[in-house]
Amino acid sequence: MAQHGSTQIGWFWVTLASVTVLAFAGLASGLWAPAVMMFDAPGVADLPQVWFFAIYSACGPLAAIAGLAAGWWRILRGERSRGVKWMILLPLIWLVGLLGLIGVLSTFCADDWSCGI
Numbered sequence: 001m002a003q004h005g006s007t008q009i010g011w012f013w014v015t016l017a018s019v020t021v022l023a024f025a026g027l028a029s030g031l032w033a034p035a036v037m038m039f040d041a042p043g044v045a046d047l048p049q050v051w052f053f054a055i056y057s058a059c060g061p062l063a064a065i066a067g068l069a070a071g072w073w074r075i076l077r078g079e080r081s082r083g084v085k086w087m088i089l090l091p092l093i094w095l096v097g098l099l100g101l102i103g104v105l106s107t108f109c110a111d112d113w114s115c116g117i
Helices: 011-040 048-057 060-076 080-109
Strands: none
Touching (some): 011 080, 048 080, 060 080
């Protein structure tokens, strides 16, 4: 039983965070096919921004697995609240980075992905 004033969270939230991050990993693995299909257009494979975007977008499941590993490492050390924070934080950082990269590429590169090259 948690003491009064304790910052530990319950096992329900730990389980819910784990299931949510696993579902995120499954959904993020759906970006593998579009990442490979980005290279279908002629001349696109020579553009470094396409390579970076394809590799980064396909790394979502790795971010989720890293989040689960870091989170459960903290949880097994007795720090449940910090474990859940790390479990959610790493995939969230990847997602914000992906959306930011899409925003930057859409703003500066328009539809041709050449970015003025």
